[in-house]
Amino acid sequence: MMRYRLEKRPEPSKLMLYGTPVAAVVLTMILGCLLFSAIGYNGLRAVQEIFLTPLTNPYKWQDLGIKAAPLIIIGTGLSVAYRANVWNIGAEGQYIIGALAATGVALMTWGMSGWWILPVMAIAGMAAGMAYASIPAFLKTRLNVNEILTSLMLTYASVQLIYYLIRGPWKDPMGIGFPQSRLFSEAARLPNIIPGTIVHLGVPIAVIVALIAWFVMSKTVFGYRMRVVGAAPHAARYGGFSETRTIWLAMLVSGGLAGLAGMLEVAGPFQRMVPGFPTNYGFTAIIVAFLGRLNPLGVIVAGVVLAITFVGGQVAQTTIGLPDEATGIFQAMMLFLLLAGDILVRYRIRRVSPEASVGAA
Amino acid sequence: MPNRLELTGITKQFPGVLANDHVSFVVKPGEIHALLGENGAGKSTLVKMIYGIMQPDAGEIRWNGEPVVVANPKAARKLGIGMVFQHFSLFEALTVLENIALGMDAKIPSRELESRIREVMETYGLALDPHRTVATLSVGERQRIEIVRALLLNPQLLIMDEPTSVLTPQEVEQLFTVLRKLAAEGCSILYISHKLHEIKALCDTATILRGGKLVDTCDPKEETSRSMAEKMIGTGLKDIVRAEGRAFGQPKLVVNRLSTGKTGHFDVPVDNVSFTVRAGEILGVAGVAGNGQNALLDALSGELIGDDREAITIDGHGIGLMNTTERRRQGLCAVPEERNGHAAVGDFTLSDNSVLTARDRLGMVMMGLINSGAAKTYTGKVIADFAVKALGPASTAGSLSGGNLQKYIMGREILQKPSVLVVSQPTWGVDAGAAAAIHQALVDLAAAGSAIVVISQDLDELRALCDTLAVINMGRLSAARPVKDFSVEEIGLLMGGVHGSMETA
Numbered sequence: 001m002m003r004y005r006l007e008k009r010p011e012p013s014k015l016m017l018y019g020t021p022v023a024a025v026v027l028t029m030i031l032g033c034l035l036f037s038a039i040g041y042n043g044l045r046a047v048q049e050i051f052l053t054p055l056t057n058p059y060k061w062q063d064l065g066i067k068a069a070p071l072i073i074i075g076t077g078l079s080v081a082y083r084a085n086v087w088n089i090g091a092e093g094q095y096i097i098g099a100l101a102a103t104g105v106a107l108m109t110w111g112m113s114g115w116w117i118l119p120v121m122a123i124a125g126m127a128a129g130m131a132y133a134s135i136p137a138f139l140k141t142r143l144n145v146n147e148i149l150t151s152l153m154l155t156y157a158s159v160q161l162i163y164y165l166i167r168g169p170w171k172d173p174m175g176i177g178f179p180q181s182r183l184f185s186e187a188a189r190l191p192n193i194i195p196g197t198i199v200h201l202g203v204p205i206a207v208i209v210a211l212i213a214w215f216v217m218s219k220t221v222f223g224y225r226m227r228v229v230g231a232a233p234h235a236a237r238y239g240g241f242s243e244t245r246t247i248w249l250a251m252l253v254s255g256g257l258a259g260l261a262g263m264l265e266v267a268g269p270f271q272r273m274v275p276g277f278p279t280n281y282g283f284t285a286i287i288v289a290f291l292g293r294l295n296p297l298g299v300i301v302a303g304v305v306l307a308i309t310f311v312g313g314q315v316a317q318t319t320i321g322l323p324d325e326a327t328g329i330f331q332a333m334m335l336f337l338l339l340a341g342d343i344l345v346r347y348r349i350r351r352v353s354p355e356a357s358v359g360a361a
Numbered sequence: 362m363p364n365r366l367e368l369t370g371i372t373k374q375f376p377g378v379l380a381n382d383h384v385s386f387v388v389k390p391g392e393i394h395a396l397l398g399e400n401g402a403g404k405s406t407l408v409k410m411i412y413g414i415m416q417p418d419a420g421e422i423r424w425n426g427e428p429v430v431v432a433n434p435k436a437a438r439k440l441g442i443g444m445v446f447q448h449f450s451l452f453e454a455l456t457v458l459e460n461i462a463l464g465m466d467a468k469i470p471s472r473e474l475e476s477r478i479r480e481v482m483e484t485y486g487l488a489l490d491p492h493r494t495v496a497t498l499s500v501g502e503r504q505r506i507e508i509v510r511a512l513l514l515n516p517q518l519l520i521m522d523e524p525t526s527v528l529t530p531q532e533v534e535q536l537f538t539v540l541r542k543l544a545a546e547g548c549s550i551l552y553i554s555h556k557l558h559e560i561k562a563l564c565d566t567a568t569i570l571r572g573g574k575l576v577d578t579c580d581p582k583e584e585t586s587r588s589m590a591e592k593m594i595g596t597g598l599k600d601i602v603r604a605e606g607r608a609f610g611q612p613k614l615v616v617n618r619l620s621t622g623k624t625g626h627f628d629v630p631v632d633n634v635s636f637t638v639r640a641g642e643i644l645g646v647a648g649v650a651g652n653g654q655n656a657l658l659d660a661l662s663g664e665l666i667g668d669d670r671e672a673i674t675i676d677g678h679g680i681g682l683m684n685t686t687e688r689r690r691q692g693l694c695a696v697p698e699e700r701n702g703h704a705a706v707g708d709f710t711l712s713d714n715s716v717l718t719a720r721d722r723l724g725m726v727m728m729g730l731i732n733s734g735a736a737k738t739y740t741g742k743v744i745a746d747f748a749v750k751a752l753g754p755a756s757t758a759g760s761l762s763g764g765n766l767q768k769y770i771m772g773r774e775i776l777q778k779p780s781v782l783v784v785s786q787p788t789w790g791v792d793a794g795a796a797a798a799i800h801q802a803l804v805d806l807a808a809a810g811s812a813i814v815v816i817s818q819d820l821d822e823l824r825a826l827c828d829t830l831a832v833i834n835m836g837r838l839s840a841a842r843p844v845k846d847f848s849v850e851e852i853g854l855l856m857g858g859v860h861g862s863m864e865t866a
């Protein structure tokens with residue numbers, strides 16, 4: 001029997017480091033083409049519709065913008081946390097709670113007008129996202145409970161909270177029985193920035209958030225802390241950065257940004273809270289963060305790439321009848337190939353032959 | 362009989378550095394061959410190519426007369442080449458046995474492996490419990506794992522890159538017995554070290570590199586340590602200059618009944634340690650690795666915070682409850698034993714590594730923003746003043762040779778002009794010329810009124826450098842006495858735990 005083992009490479013090259021995301025995307029297209037051909041679709045068409053049509057068809061660009069915006073904002077927060085090896089997997093929950101807090105403000109101020117309503121919603125959304133992320137932070141720092149599990153499980157709780165609120169206290173009185181909140185008043189809706197399109201204020205905000213994060217991560221002590229804790233925890237302690245504080249900061253930043261994305265999404269495209277609000281942006285943003293090499297500038301590019309798969313998935317659904325799940329399959333394949341590629345960049349596979357001696361296992 | 366190893370014209374270029382420049386020499390069967398040279402001369406690079414970690418850009422390697430291409434370490438091991446590295450690659454959370462098993466090319470049932478390990482340990486007198494977790498081991502003990510790992514393969518050539526930097530004199534003697542025994546059995550040994558008296562005691566031939574070129578070959582038995590050092594450097598060697606008749610100032614660092622809890626993370630906790638270092642004084646702490654040195658350093662640096670404010674005072678201010686950053690602001694800098702991943706981050710540039718410990722004392726941070734210009738300037742100064750061979754502040758710490766990283770780290774702390782400096786193994790892996798420069802810098806810092814604590818296993822270093830000396834054993838510290846009052850035998854006995862003159866003040 002042959003055994004295989006991973007052996008660390010002396011030095012992964014810079015080129016490979018930045019080449020893997022590109023290779024992962026290209027390989028996803030190739031494998032996706034083969035996979036969908038094998039199960040009886042036109043594989044080439046599928047890949048073309050999913051990856052190219054959104055780019056070549058100008059009508060789809062606005063869709064790309066509004067899909068990419070939440071991915072970029074959440075992905076930026078996650079890239080900050082993951083840099084410090086803090087694995088917040090529950091951005092979806094923080095995104096939902098942020099949206100619910102913003103909805104709460106919108107409903108309380110319903111019928112009022114004033115420029116201050118949107119900023120208050122944004123603050124509420126971020127604060128709520130932070131508060132929700134502080135639960136795993138507390139459990140991790142106090143009781144050493146793995147943040148991956150707690151943050152993930154809290155996501156499911158947040159979904160139930162939507163159902164409760166829009167069936168009960170926040171139910172639209174004019175909704176003829178539909179479980180949804182009432183439509184936000186004008187002052188609680190995000191303005192469109194390009195007339196005649198659906199592009200809302202959240203799109204430029206996403207780019208600005210990523211740029212600020214890039215600056216913070218590369219130029220400030222905060223960013224330095226995140227990088228050094230992730231790269232060498234022992235050296236971080238020597239340098240005076242406590243692990244507990246870093247975990248809190250990482251959780252609060254990623255939770256706060258997820259909450260902000262939730263607010264922008266509910267005040268922008270949705271304009272009311274509905275049962276279908278959770279669309280897994282929080283999970284997809286994990287792919288965005290890794291595809292963007294945990295670098296906020298990379299996250300902008302990666303956010304657009306993932307937005308392409310969303311938009312393209314819908315195109316392929318209508319044009320060649322590809323199932324809804326195809327988008328998810330492509331996205332998952334991309335993450336899988338990226339992570340596999342990362343391992344091969346840092347390690348190489350070595351074959352280990354069992355020794356010719358008695359009782360080889 | 363063919364030569365065991367024959368190198369012809371080996372050349373290796375790194376960006377901006379020609380690390381090896383047409384190096385040719387031979388190693389005979391059963392020969393103990395020394396590879397000497399300053400920090401950054403290219404010794405590690407050369408042996409990495411022999412072991413297949415890197416490929417030469419040009420040149421030929423012949424193994425037992427046959428030309429070979431050593432594609433990777435596995436191929437090297439297959440040929441019969443074993444290597445013990447300057448920096449170890451061990452998994453902290455695993456046991457000794459598991460670490461060795463992971464490094465084996467063949468899968469061997471763990472019971473059989475364990476009995477083979479015990480056999481090797483027995484044959485060569487290397488004591489180590491296979492079931493201990495690596496995290497609990499001292500650097501010296503960790504090295505033993507690497508040696509055992511290499512010996513398990515019955516090598517025909519054993520490469521040792523600075524194996525004795527962290528060993529005590531007794532351990533070094535044991536290691537030499539092992540190596541002589543191996544050589545007598547026909548195994549060749551390629552031995553890199555900066556400790557020239559060891560080279561004299563052990564090696565048959567020495568090849569000297571400077572700036573990547575082979576500059577000389579000699580018989581160490583016919584040379585003095587000094588003459589070999591001068592061959593390496595190419596010029597004369599300086600002695601430590603210290604002002605005669607210095608008087609010490611007021612007590613600066615006072616440690617009073619300091620104890621640390623057992624956290625399981627480091628070897629031995631310190632137990633009720635008290636000592637005083639006056640301004641201008643260098644106190645040496647001698648001891649066999651794993652006797653509480655790490656805990657002492659962590660407790661002083663602030664990585665380990667105790668519960669008694671007054672257990673550590675600087676100029677009368679209690680700092681026992683402060684973290685590392687606050688202690689640095691109070692003037693206390695520290696250098697821990699482990700360089701990679703503790704005192705420096707390998708993936709970061711030298712500039713970024715300066716930010717790690719110098720950001721507050723040297724104003725590299727303004728309102729949360731890192732002033733990268735200031736970090737770069739300071740790093741440039743460290744590189745220049747301590748003759749660090751690096752392309753510049755933007756080189757990554759991991760690209761430096763072992764000794765040069767050490768010089769950088771020492772420079773980074775010393776140039777901050779701390780009023781108290783605590784260092785562990787200040788010249789670990791540093792060549793004779795640079796060791797003298799570091800010693801001189803420490804003496805100068807003390808002369809300027811700082812209190813210095815040097816934790817080291819190198820008795821020669823302690824005797825040359827320190828004013829007073831104390832011995833640490835099982836976490837307890839003997840009373841400090843002027844270094845002149847100690848004989849070598851006495852220190853040796855104290856390190857071994859004979860508590861004759863031990864008393865706590």
Ligand SMILES: Nc1ncnc2c1ncn2[C@@H]1O[C@H](COP(=O)(O)OP(=O)(O)OP(=O)(O)O)[C@@H](O)[C@H]1O
Nearest residue numbers: 375380400401402403404405406760762763764765
């Ligand atoms: N991966 C690398 N990338 C760039 N430069 C390197 C790399 N590895 C080594 N060098 C450079 O090559 C030169 C030789 O390094 P090497 O590690 O062989 O020195 P050395 O003789 O072992 O020194 P020391 O005694 O300090 O361990 C140095 O200038 C070093 O900075």
Ligand SMILES: [Mg+2]
Nearest residue numbers: 405447762763
């Ligand atoms: Mg070296």
